[in-house]
Amino acid sequence: MTTPVLSAEESGRMDHRRVVEALTGLLLAMLTAFLSSTIVSNALPTIIRDLHGSQRQYTWVITAALLASTASTPIWGKLSDLVSKKLLVQLAIGVFTAGSVLAGLAGSVDMLIVWRVVQGLGLGGLQSLVVIVIAAMISPRERGRYSGPIAAVMSVATVAGPLLGGVIVDTSWLGWRWCFFVCVPLAVVSAVVVQRTLNLPVVKRKVRIDYLGAALITAGVSDLLIWVTLAGSEFAWGSGTSFALVGTGVVLLALAVWVESRAAEPMIPLRLFRDRTTALATLASVAVGTALFGGAVFLGQYFQIARGHSPTAAGLLTLPMIIGSVLSSTLSGILITRLGRWKAFLVAGSALMVAGFGLLGTIDHSTDLALMGVFLFVLGAGMGMTMQNLVLAVQNTVAPSDLGAASSTVAFFRSLGGTVGVSVLGAILASRVTALTTQGLAAQGIPVAPGGAGIGSLDQLPPFVADIVRAAYGDATATILLVAAVLSLVTVAAIVAIREVPLRTQSGLQRQAAEAELATG
Template identity: 70%
Template sequence: MSTTSEQAPDASIAAPTELSAEESGRMSHSEIVKALVGMLMAMMTAFLSSTIVSIALPTIITELRGSQSQYTWIVTATLLASTASTPIWGKLADLFDKKLLIQIAITIFTLGSIAAGLSQSTEVLIVWRVIQGLGLGGLQALVVIAIAAMVSPRERGKYMGPVAAIMSVATVAGPLLGGLIVDTSWLGWQWCFFAGVPLAVAALIVVQRTLHLPVIKRPVNIDYLGAGLIASGVSALLIWVTLGGNQFAWNSTTSWAVAGIGVALLALAIIVEARAKDPIIPLRLFRDRTTVLATVASIAVGTAMFGGAVFLGQYFQIARGYSPTESGLLTLPMVIGSMITSSGSGWLITRFGRWKIFLVSGSAFMVAGFALLGSIDHETNMVLIGTYLFVLGVGMGMLMQNLVLAVQNSVAPSDLGSSSSTVAFFRSLGGTVGVSVLGAVLATRVGNLISDGLAAIGIDVADAPGGEEVGIGQLDELPAPLADIVRAAYGDGTATIFLIAAAVAAVSFLVVLFIKEVPLRTQSGMEAQLAEARATEVDRPKAVVG
């Protein structure tokens, strides 16, 4: 008996072909996890490199016969490059293949790391640290953007927890690993740069095999002039706040000139961005209330968090006499608090769809943590300090990544990269300013406390060993009574830094109160971008496999 067409319907109708992630814009949970592994490996490598080198710097400077100013620039060079390049990477993510950009960032960072480890002079090392910074800027912007493309805002919280955890773990693991490398005679400081290379190469391979994002074909107009002006202006201001008070006086001609150049370049950048067809930082982003408030909060968070937390290691080592390794371990309560709440808040946001409560609670905990740390001195019980650090970590974990989530949920899909990197950029900028300004405050406060301490035992600071420069640099040369005064001054003076950080964190608390909570979208960034492109273009664009 013959079979009719009615009896044998077309196979394509009976069993439609399932769309791929590139075509549908939606990835399964297993696909997301696999892709996330490669990106987190790259992030771990990048953030480790930022903290691992800090412990090795004295050894590096000694072996390469560098100067104190070069010591500063080995750190500053990477900071400048990563901060200035972050918004540029974000804009490129809106225009080009995100997967390719992540691979380029990993490659740049890896090559910079290898070359840095092979450096034979501090000048060459500084150049390669700039290259490392360019790759770092790309990774810290692109990974968050890629996650936003893969996962809807409603589901994104549970996937952002591991990102925050990686950042926290790297903060502690870096100094520990750096100390181990430096203390191992047969390794040498070069392995502080080489150690992350195998992990970076593995990340490159995993990303190639697991990350599949669509690329929407659209006219590309790169704003080269805007990019150059933003990078140059930001670099000038960062040089000003980083070196001011050290390499030149704040009120000097050099200080005014560097600051003036930075402001002038950024003013020109605003003019160019307002007229550019595809600006690096679209000014229309700042018409959105959530973006503006989240940006202000990010500046405050960066200033408080980086500016305050960076002095913890100094407090533990100078005021309390702990080793670098022990100092890293003593920050574990803050790391644990951050890991718990970053993952927990993400899961709860996914479960209930409410996110503002975590911004408000996180900023409140951050204010409380810094305020409690503002009460410490050189004799405070270490259990109490650990408790205060845990409170601070709880706040950091709830606040940092959820500020980015709030912005990503409010902007157009085509601005996903620019908006995400803008928040990260201002947080990093706030952190840089915070480190410089709070460092200057600490130096002044410590100087006054040392003078008071010496006067109490009948010694004029000018008559002390080291004269007017008595302080941390002379600790090993000072008699025990004088060294105790210096250590106590650092222990008591650090509290001032934390009180200022608490005041700045309070700004973020006030700002997030005014952020309006809107329901989280259920479309992934890829789905939204595909829908936006199909709705606005005459010819239906095709997704190109990334």
């Protein structure tokens, strides 16, 4: 009896050509996802002015998508362990595309926020599934070989997003709505390429989806994030509403833990946190997300409002950070593959993040832009060495059947940190801007109404008053970047405590096949 010859996909041993073909569609999907995340940043001041929005809504347009992607990430990840990864990638692309079209058609900031939630649901799927599929195809040891293209796509999207958003806003015959429409063709192309190139085996086993656990996790996380976002502006931190939201969120998450501990197929397997690497990487990811999302979101606002640059120029001014990220990610990936060691790069990357944010915490409204470029390069170098390698460390240690859940758990807590970071740092920024504006105007003998001057009224202010407000934004941005530096210290401490495990040489598919063969005896 002859042994049947298995295809590359069936055996889990995909050659370089097949991996590159499959990566093409995945990286297109990743490019689309990251573009949608960053393209809004430089266009947002214009969008808020156009739709007569407020500073609170400014933050919510970003937070809504982050909230939806955060809450849905563990669900997408767990489903990838149960059903076809290819089908899930295509579904995520479809949801994202629908959300993008509807967001572009929004007639008010409130409707824009609603459609950003839909966009965020698809975004959560794309961001987690791409990493999971790559782990299934490529061994941890070999992944560094492909980290260059992956980092390049992420970095190009990070710089191209704000830059493209700025160009669109600055082009009169396009308008800000094309910031959402422009991602639709890319999403369609990526769906077609994924259909033709991504062929992974589907694990044939009985599927049990933990719907109750998913609902409780989503509701609990959403409840607490709504509290973090609205407290201090819509209601006081110590008010009855605040206590009610916190109490409800804690109860829902406590119930989620109870349900997850008893579910046959939990959305977030609690056993994952018994592994030291996963637990510490999760803690590090929370701090990374808080610092990076919270700090980076407001850099576009700094360059436009505090420094008076156009959206296009604001995008170009972030280039040093992107160059640093691409160089450090590519170089560290090559060295990790060659040496089989990863912890030193994580420690160095997290230390550079602290240094970058610390240096940016010294800026004000008149800091030399060349010097800021150096600071941004340092931050970018730290980002490039830290973000992907944290996920790599976890994927290298968990069982193959938990690969999707573990990968999405790290992404979930990073997004959670990012959502909290945007909300909390946004509240700190708004409070600091109000205080500095009030001080500046009082020094000129001008009485200030409660609340101060915001984005919506800046263009209507007399020039000398607008200068005071711009200076306030510039000086306040340094405060939140300094807070981000302090939070980044948590990442350093967590990474230092991680125990280094040699990188595996089998892909996720190969490990799953070996695990299944062992189980059947």
